Amino acid sequence: MADLAASLLAEASWSGMLAAPTGRTWTISLPAGTPLLNANQRLHHAPKAKLTAAIREEARKATEEARVPALRCAHIFGIFCPPTKRRRDVGNLYPSFKAAIDGAVDAGMLPDDSDDYLLGPDMRIGETIRGGQLHLLVIELDPTGAAG
Template identity: 45%
Template structure:
């Protein structure tokens, strides 16, 4: 995702400021998905990878779930997923990536297509790789 201000569950923001940031993130995710041509998927797992600033303290990538939600909403807006409920989406799951050398912390999304072994709610398995994890989405 483009570099920019992220939301963290430890922040205490005014609701209007938070809404502005969420709207920007949602629009960026939709636009990015269209630009890199992420295909429509029936079901997917989404992982968000936090690339933090280089600091000595430990990081908890789960604190950035507030940033993952508008990005997933943008994927729905772009038509990548029909909806973000548990019928179509597994996750988003947090992961910690390499720190950024300078600037703002960043989040990368990894979208993995899932297929169900049987139509009666069997276990999910990775799909055909329609969206490569090497493509930033």
């Protein structure tokens, strides 16, 4: 996970943006094996809402455990570490990443998850982990563009 985070930071480009990275980062990790939402699922609204709430709550707790302070602006990479090496379309996990970001906002990480405060999530596949695991790599941005 650390190698992937370092390579994402190295390849990310904020040129031309109105915000610049400050150099502060955090990793929010949901527990391995947390059931996730997939855009290809056709769930009834009640089970979908229950699963969304569970992911959101796990992310809220994980954000507090990671001691992410209140930020003004951030870039988030969503990293899914799958349970197997089979081919995947990480974009299908967008509903899970959205619920996790909502949980991080609930924990006070950002004022809101609108484009005014958040760049991303940029989704990637990480290394294989038993049970699968979702991570959010949070990169603080300076909205004045003065950092970095």
